[in-house]
Every structure is written in structure tokens, then in C-alpha cells.
Amino acid sequence: MCRINPRVDFAFKKLFGSEENKDLLISLINAIVSKEEQVIEIELRNPYNLAAYQAGKMSILDIKAKGENGRWFNVEMQISEDYHFDKRAIYYWAKLVTEQLSEGMMFKELKKTISINILDFNFIPDNQELHNLYKIINVATGKDDKLHDIFELHYIELKKFTKSYQQISSALDRWATFLTKADKLDKNHVPKELVEDRAIVKAIEAVDRMFDEDERLIYEVRMQALADVESKIASAIEKGMEQGMERGMEKGMEKGMERGMEKGMEKGMDKAARAIALNLLKVGTSIEIISQSTGLSKAEIEQLML
Secondary structure (H helix, E strand, O other): OOOOOOOOHHHHHHHHHOHHHHHHHHHHHHHHOOHHHOOOOEEEOOOOOHHHHHOOOOOOOOEEEEEOOOOEEEEEEEOOOOOOHHHHHHHHHHHHHHHOOOOOOOHHHOOOEEEEEEEOOOOOOOOOOOEEEEOOOEOOOOEOOOOOOOEEEEEEEHHHOOOOHHHOOOHHHHHHHHHHHHHHOOOOOOOHHHHOOHHHHHHHHHHHOOOOHHHHHHHHHHHHHHHHHHHHHHHHHHHHHHHHHHHHHHHHHHOOHHHHHHHHHHHHHHHHHHHHHHHHHHOOOOHHHHHHHHOOOHHHHHHHOO
């Protein structure tokens, strides 16, 4: 039974960013990109290295790789909610593009760079698709015209994957199943819908034995850090609600039972919303998400930031 969560960035990096598992990365990439972008071989540009991680030289756990056709790939797993991830994804894409240029090189030598972002949270609103692809297009024609085909950005939102084993119909379905159900998969009893895929079988076996003692400790610390972030966000919401309701009730009691309770509850809800908003601002939540969560207008939220 797999006991490691491959969605945790440290585990993801070792699983797909190690030299011995390059075939898994190739399989994952080919399950996401188009037929025209398929790769046969890749060169890892920042391979997993435990010593480098322990020395603080590998704080960002994305995977950079170059295909045999010259295309560049940036693959990242993000487990914690980040509602500014679109800007982060473009920054990483741009960084990988600029890293291609050394002194004396010409811009025409830049190769297509494909950013693949696998998210363990819902990010794209009003859209239930597991896989979304973004390119630069001509707005008038709706076509890319092959003028800016150096840019390609993929989002895989695992929370939107709800298929059963019987509904699996593609390589991406198999990888999404592995990433979301690894803790339930047994290397000795792989479902028939997955066993036909040698890369998936290898991934299941690899996750089952992937960490030594030092790596297990790092993994557990990373898991605790992620849990702490989730706890802080939940606490911020809970504390904001308690503070707002308490202050509102105090005001209501001062102005009389019947009218005060009515006004107090009203003001309490408003203060609760503002207190929640303040706490969420402190942990970097976007104004749009805060507005949806509290009912406050963007102007009211921006006023709290002054």
C-alpha cells in the first residue's frame, strides 16, 4: 500500500525529477501535451538531489527539463491553495525562457517553453475541466497564427477529477488517478485499468519504497508545514467570526434588548466579515476570494488595507 502522498512537492520532485525515473516524467508530460509536442527523451536541468535540498540550494521544487526536440518544460506540483498562482506560473515560465539565453546568443534561438502546473485545489472559476491549456492567440481571429507559439501553459486541477476506475479513458486519467488515489493503491493488486500502463505501475512501486530515513524526515516536516498553513487559514476565519460576533453582541446589549439584539446581530455580522477579511489579508488571500467569502465589496476590503 502506498504511504507517501505524491502530491507533496518534495515527494513529487523525487518521483518525477530523479534520473532513474525520467521515463515517468516523459509519460506524464506526454499525457498532457499535444501529439505535436510529445517527447522521447529529456534532459533534467535541476534533478532531485537530497544533499542540495538539505543545504538549502533547492528550496523551489519545480522540475526543469529539456526535450530532445529542443523544447523546454517546467513541471510543478502545488498542493497549497494559492489564488495568485497564475502570476507565479507565468513568472516561472518567463524565468525558464530567459535562462536559455547565454551571452552572445540571439533571440531567434529561444525555444518553445511549456509550463505544466498540477494543482491540488480548484483555481479556474466556472470551469469543471481537469485540464486547461492557455496560449497566446490573435483575438480577432481566435487563432495563434504560429507567431507566439513559444508560450504554452497547462493547468491540471486534481480536485476536479472525479472519474472512477471504470471511467478511465486516457493517459492523463491514469496519472490523475495515481496522484489522487496513491494512498489506496497496492502494488500487488493494481486495478486492471492502470496495470496496462507500465509507467503507472512503476510509479506505484516507486512511491512504495522511495524514501530513506533522512528523506522520510524531510517529507514529514514538509507535511507538517502544509498542515500548519491550512490550520492558520482556518483559525483566521474562526477568530474573525468570533471577534465580530462578540463585538456586535456587546453593542446590541448597550442599545436595548429587542432593538439592540437586532442591530447587534447586524453589526456583528458586519464586524465578523471585516475581522475575517483582515485575517485573510494577513495570510495573502486575494481580494476577489475575500469578497466572495465575506460578502464585502472590493472597495470595503481595500479600505481595510489602509
